Amino acid sequence: MTIQGTGTARPAGRPRSEKAEKAITEATLDLIAEGMGVSELSIEAIASRAGVGKTTIYRRWSSKEDLVVDALATLKAPLPPLAGVSVRDDLITLLDAMRVESGNRRGRCVMNIAMSEADRHPRLTERFVKRAIEPRRRALQEVVERGVASGELRPDLDVTLAMAILSGTMMWHSKWGPSGDLPEDLAERVVDMALAGMAPPAP
Amino acid sequence: MTIQGTGTARPAGRPRSEKAEKAITEATLDLIAEGMGVSELSIEAIASRAGVGKTTIYRRWSSKEDLVVDALATLKAPLPPLAGVSVRDDLITLLDAMRVESGNRRGRCVMNIAMSEADRHPRLTERFVKRAIEPRRRALQEVVERGVASGELRPDLDVTLAMAILSGTMMWHSKWGPSGDLPEDLAERVVDMALAGMAPPAP
Secondary structure (H helix, E strand, O other): OHHHHHHHHHHHHHHHHHHHHHHHHHHHHHHHHOOOOOOOOOHHHHHHHHOOOHHHHHHHOOOHHHHHHHHHHOOOOOOOOOOOOOHHHHHHHHHHHHHHHHOOHHHHHHHHHHHHOHHHOHHHHHHHHHHHHHHHHHHHHHHHHHHHHHOOOOOOOOHHHHHHHHHHHHHHHHHHOOOOOOOOOHHHHHHHHHHHOOOOOOO | OHHHHHHHHHHHHHHHHHHHHHHHHHHHHHHHHOOOOOOOOOHHHHHHHHOOOHHHHHHHOOOHHHHHHHHHHOOOOOOOOOOOOOHHHHHHHHHHHHHHHHOOHHHHHHHHHHHHOHHHOHHHHHHHHHHHHHHHHHHHHHHHHHHHHHOOOOOOOOHHHHHHHHHHHHHHHHHHOOOOOOOOOHHHHHHHHHHHOOOOOOO
16 A cells, blocks of 8 residues: 555645745745856755755755746746636736736846846756746737637737737836836736727728 | 147047947956856956956046946947838837847847846946937837827827837847847837737728
């Protein structure tokens, strides 16, 4: 009854290991936020900051790169559930998740630093993009394509460019917008202007 | 005749000092691109990389911060002249200047690194924004406001949001778009989609 055996061992062990895991990913993010580049980051420094032994880290992550990818991924909010009725509403839901996420100041800072090192750590960046960026990009693409199919968006819409307009405007706000929380109605205003366009309606 | 005197001294001196100035700003950008943070950057390191003495640097810049602001500003293309006829054409001209600029790979990399340190160097960032970002922002704003006044844009347009959509989409492409040069017709396609909107035209 090995499985049963492991099972009974877990209830006591799991919460503790989850707590350690969180301490380790948080320590990793803290060190990056404080200016330690991904290259200089060491398992020693992370272990010492998290108050755990190096073996605790190696038990869970086989390399520093794995750990950094996991730590960065914790900064990304989970994909919000979509109602699937109106394309406008679903676009607002997706953009609003970006707004909420960018309200996390440390998150923005860590992400900026990590991305500025992207050229020096192509494999890490690629894995992070696959893990944390691609699923959102796919969700956005599905909603835009649904809009084209349903007639809620132009039949000849350039889907990639539409996605760039929507994400880029949110990205601009978290980078250049007034510091502090982004306005609560931002996602709605962005989607509505992107849908209606800036030109005056045809007479 | 002091002015005349200075005038005759210059023709020989100026080209050499301009050459030194360029070597110094280039050395600064190189060191940042290689991963030396703004904090670690020293006048010694810059002088040694540029092959000049520290006094040559101090003759021109009174602090490291001044030098970094000037060096970063050289990465920004000058504002393009605007025809001032069609708002659509002027928007394309402004966005196309952003496209060309972001084709400079080292420039993108240095700018990312410098901006990731923005929190740690608020005064430097503020000066750089004033020097290199504000004039472009103002130019874009003037064109958008002209469009509202002329009826080429909606009378009730949210000017700030419109500017965010236009700049943000270009920014998105230089950050997340396919690596290498951005497509030559990108600015035109972005402006046309932003003007027309993604929703189907009213029947």
